[in-house]
Amino acid sequence: MTAFLPASALVLVAVCPAPRDLELARVLGWYRIPLRKAPKVVDVDYLAFYQTAAFGKDERWKVNTLAEVRGHELTTRAALLRDEPDHPRANEEYYKIQLGNLIHLSTPIEAGNWKRLTFLYTTGDYVNRAATLKDLVVRDEERDILWHSLRERSLQSGRYQPADLPELPLDEDILLLLGGLMLK
Secondary structure, eight states: OOSOOOTTOEEEEEEEOSHHHHHHHHHHSEEEEEGGGOOSOOOOSEEEEEEOGGGOTTTSSEEEEEEEEEEEEEEEHHHHOTTOTTOTTTTSEEEEEEEEEEEEEEEEEEOTTOOOOSEEEEEHHHHHHOSBGGGGOOOHHHHHHHHHHHHHHHHHHTSSOGGGSOOOOOOHHHHHHHHHHHHO
8 A cells, every 4th residue: 555544544435437437536536426325424534446347357346546535515417527418317416525636555455255335434444454345344343433433423514413323332442442543
């Protein structure tokens, strides 16, 4: 990896369906996610791009690239892709995720047995250590910490009200671990 992510960084792994989408992210500094298919929380620290079969034999089914998320807004597909005004979804709402420079992984995260993926939440620590997509899955008590962090982030952004996102019980050991992650 060119640069290691902070261990407590919130990372959204998102499908990148075609090379053009990655080029738009590189050149224009944004990525789009259809609102109707979007995960509940898009206010994360980094976006990692899972490349589909459209990337060709050598580049498909892996995460090669990620970018720091600088913000997001809601707009239409037509406003984002002005060269496609007659697209069937031109008037649908999309998140425009503003990005920093692309970061290229020196060792890609391979799909392994997983080939289909839309979204996956993980942390910087998991990205730093992952060899396959399966290694990005946050389990056990760390999963509670991840969801608690996502919930807090969404509440801070004002996108959701507490009733929209369930409160996850955190015992004292998990709160201590959470405090340690936030200090890293």
